[in-house]
Amino acid sequence: MAPDAAWLTRKRLDNQGLSRIRFRSAPEVVRWFGAAQSQDFAGAMWALGQRLEGVTVTEIERAFDAGEILRTHVMRPTWHFVAPEDIRWLLQLTGPRVLALSAYYFRKNGLDDRAVRRSRAAIERALRGGRHLTRTELGAAIRKAGIDHDGERLGNIVMHAELNAVICSGPRRGKQFTYALLEERVPQERVRDREQALEELTIRYFTSHGPATVRDFSWWSGLSMKDARAGLAMLGQKVERVAIEGLDYWVVPSRTGRRAPAPLVHLLPNYDEGLIAYKDRDMPGGLPAPAGAARHGNFPHHLVIEGRLLGRWRRNLTARGVAVDALPYRALTRAEARSLDTMVARHGEFMGVPARSVVLEPGA
Numbered sequence: 001m002a003p004d005a006a007w008l009t010r011k012r013l014d015n016q017g018l019s020r021i022r023f024r025s026a027p028e029v030v031r032w033f034g035a036a037q038s039q040d041f042a043g044a045m046w047a048l049g050q051r052l053e054g055v056t057v058t059e060i061e062r063a064f065d066a067g068e069i070l071r072t073h074v075m076r077p078t079w080h081f082v083a084p085e086d087i088r089w090l091l092q093l094t095g096p097r098v099l100a101l102s103a104y105y106f107r108k109n110g111l112d113d114r115a116v117r118r119s120r121a122a123i124e125r126a127l128r129g130g131r132h133l134t135r136t137e138l139g140a141a142i143r144k145a146g147i148d149h150d151g152e153r154l155g156n157i158v159m160h161a162e163l164n165a166v167i168c169s170g171p172r173r174g175k176q177f178t179y180a181l182l183e184e185r186v187p188q189e190r191v192r193d194r195e196q197a198l199e200e201l202t203i204r205y206f207t208s209h210g211p212a213t214v215r216d217f218s219w220w221s222g223l224s225m226k227d228a229r230a231g232l233a234m235l236g237q238k239v240e241r242v243a244i245e246g247l248d249y250w251v252v253p254s255r256t257g258r259r260a261p262a263p264l265v266h267l268l269p270n271y272d273e274g275l276i277a278y279k280d281r282d283m284p285g286g287l288p289a290p291a292g293a294a295r296h297g298n299f300p301h302h303l304v305i306e307g308r309l310l311g312r313w314r315r316n317l318t319a320r321g322v323a324v325d326a327l328p329y330r331a332l333t334r335a336e337a338r339s340l341d342t343m344v345a346r347h348g349e350f351m352g353v354p355a356r357s358v359v360l361e362p363g364a
Contacts, residue, residue, distance in 0.1 A: 003211075003242050003244055004244060005244060005245065007244075008211050008242075008244055008249065009306070009307035009308070010262070010307065011210070011211055011251065012209070012210070012211065012212075012274070012307065013262055013274075013307050014262075015207065015208055015209065015210055015251070015254070016051075016208065016209065016273060016274045017029065017032065017051040017208075018050070018051065018262070018263075018266055018274060019262030019263070020262065021051070021052065021053045022051075023051055023052055024052070025052070025055075025063070026048045026049075026052065026055065026059075026060045026063050026064075026068075026069055027063060027068045027069055027083055029048050029051050029052065030048070030069055030081045030082060030083050031083045031085075031086065032204070032207075032208050033204065033208045033209075033273055034082075034086065034090070034200075034201055034204035034205060034208065035074055035075060035080040035081065035082050035086075035090065036048070036080060036081045036273055037078060037079070037080055037081075037271045037272075037273065037276050037277075038071050038079045038080055038081045038271070039078050039079040039271065040269065040270055040271055040300075041071075041177075042269075043269030043270050043271060043272075043300075043301065044081060044269065044271065045057050045060050045061065046267075046269050046347065046350065047268070047269050047271070047272045047273065048060055048081075049350045050266070050267070050268075050346070050347075050350070054349075055350070056349070056350055056351070056352050057350055057351055057352065058352065061172070064169070064171075064172070065171035065172055066171070067084060067170075067171070067180075067185055067186070068084070069081050069082075069083070070082050070083070070084055070087055070168045070169050070185070070186070071168070071169040071177075072087065072091075072162045072167075072168045072169060073098065073159045073162040073163055074087070074090050074091060074094055074095070074098075074162075074163075075090075075094050075098065075220070075221055075222040076098065076222040077098040077101070077102060077159065077163070077222070084185075084186045084187075084189075085186075085189050087165075087168060087182070087186060088165060088182075088186070088188075088189055088191070089189075089191070089192040089196075089197045089200070090197070090201070091163065091164075091165045092165075092192075092194070092197060093194060093197040093198060093201060093223075094201075094221060094222055094223065095163040095164065095165070097222055097223060097224070098163055098222055099160070099163050099164075101222070102156075102159070102160075102163075105152070105156060106156055106160065109151070109152055109153040109156050110148075110153065111153070111156055111157065111160065115147060116157075116160055118145060118146075118147055119142055119145075119147055119157045119160070119161070120160075120161060120164070120166055121145070122141050122142045122144070122145035122147060123138060123141065123142065123157075123161055123166060123167060123179075124166065124181065125141070125145075126138060126141035127167065127179065127180060127181045127184075128181065128184075130180075130184055131180075132170035132171060132173070132178035132179065132180050133170075133178055133179055134173065134176050134177065134178050134179075135154065135155075135158060135177070135179070138154075138158060138179060139154045142154070142157065158179070165182050166181070166182060167179045167180065167181060167182055168180060168182045168185055168186070170185065195234070198223075198227060198230065198231045198234065199231060199234040199235065201221060201231065202217065202228075202231030202232055202234065202235060203235055203238060203239070203252060205217050205220060205221065205277075206232075206235070206239055206250050206251055206252050207251075207252040207254075208273075209273065209277045209278070210239075210249070210250055210251030210252060211242055211244075211249035211250065211251040212249060212250060212251070212277075212278060213247060213248065213249055213250070213279070213280060214228050214229055214232055214248075214250070215228075215279045215280060216277065216278045216279050216280060217231070217232070218279070219278070219279035220276075220277045220278070220279075232250060235252075238252060239251065239252050239253075240252075240253055247280075263339055263342070263343060264305060264306055264335060264336050264339035265303070265304070265305055265336055265339040265340045265342075265343050266303075266304040266305075266343065267301065267302075267303065267304075267313055267324070267343050267344070267347060268301060268302040268303075268304050269301050269302075270300045270301050270302070272302070274304070275302060275309070298314065299312035299313060299314045299325070299327050300312075300314060301313045301314060301315075303326055303327070303328060303340075305328075305332075305336055310328060310329050310330065311326060311327050311328035311329050312326075312327045313325060313326045313327065315347070317351065317353070320353070320354070321348065321353045321354035321355060321356065322347065322348055322351050322353050322354075322355045322356075323355075323356055323357075323358060324344045324347060324355060324356070324357045324358070325357075325358045325360060326340060326357060326358070326359045326360065327360045327362075328359065328360075328362050329362055330362050331362060332359065337359065340357060340359070341357060344356070344357040
């Protein structure tokens with residue numbers, strides 16, 4: 001039977017780690033993806049947690065604070081989780097492109113070469129010796145050095161330092177994020193040249209996100225279409241092409257035996273790789289939202305049923321537990337309702353609190 005849209009959806013769910021538990025730790029999930037979007041930290045915790053079994057948010061936060069997972073600007077640009085051993089070659093590959101795309105905003109905020117050099121020196125002095133500072137504290141150090149950082153300028157200064165491999169995430173201080181010097185946070189790793197880095201990122205993407213188009217890869221990585229095509233060409237017979245409804249999709253083949261059926265329902269957070277990693281989200285196997293869905297902005301997360309975006313959800317976390325409000329776009333079947341209850345209970349276990357679900361009427 002020729003591959004079709006249903007096959008594409010099943011294959012993506014499996015490669016994304018959503019149809020079965022295939023990972024043992026949060027760092028393993030991050031390495032599998034190459035990078036995982038994480039600007040919404042709480043949502044990103046669950047994005048990792050739902051791909052693991054018996055792991056709590058506290059355990060993943062502990063791994064983050066220990067530096068087993070890092071968070072930095074590396075692609076598009078936005079924050080991503082990356083593995084420590086990957087951060088340098090990823091930044092060498094994607095950083096120049098993001099810096100070029102962000103140049104207008106840097107100029108707009110007066111970040112010329114002199115301001116960047118002075119800011120970098122101030123940041124390095126402030127963090128030297130294993131110190132971990134919040135963004136506000138970095139701002140104070142920059143201001144002390146005589147550099148203005150009003151408005152968006154501080155964010156631009158910090159992002160510039162991240163993209164140039166000067167700083168990365170440090171351990172949190174309570175609920176506050178800190179920054180650390182990358183050279184002190186992460187031991188030096190083997191250097192990859194640009195071609196090696198491009199090949200590595202390409203194979204990780206089409207292994208973990210495939211089947212996907214070259215346009216998908218370009219969008220996800222932030223690389224040019226020229227680079228995306230070059231990376232794909234490097235893989236040769238490691239990757240196979242699948243044509244579905246007039247589009248070419250690429251995937252790294254994997255041998256998979258029979259396994260238990262995948263969950264019918266997934267509670268994906270707002271920036272989950274299962275959603276955000278594809279440019280053509282309205283294509284076969286994608287997760288298209290129906291007209292009018294945008295008005296439910298107070299439901300930031302995505303209710304996915306058999307690989308299709310068929311609703312939204314939100315959570316309300318209190319000291320007594322977590323309530324998950326689900327807003328489906330159509331009535332749920334009994335099997336789907338049971339699967340939703342199972343996933344909500346799993347989310348409660350992940351958060352370490354009792355969980356309950358409330359299913360709102362479609363169109364509410």
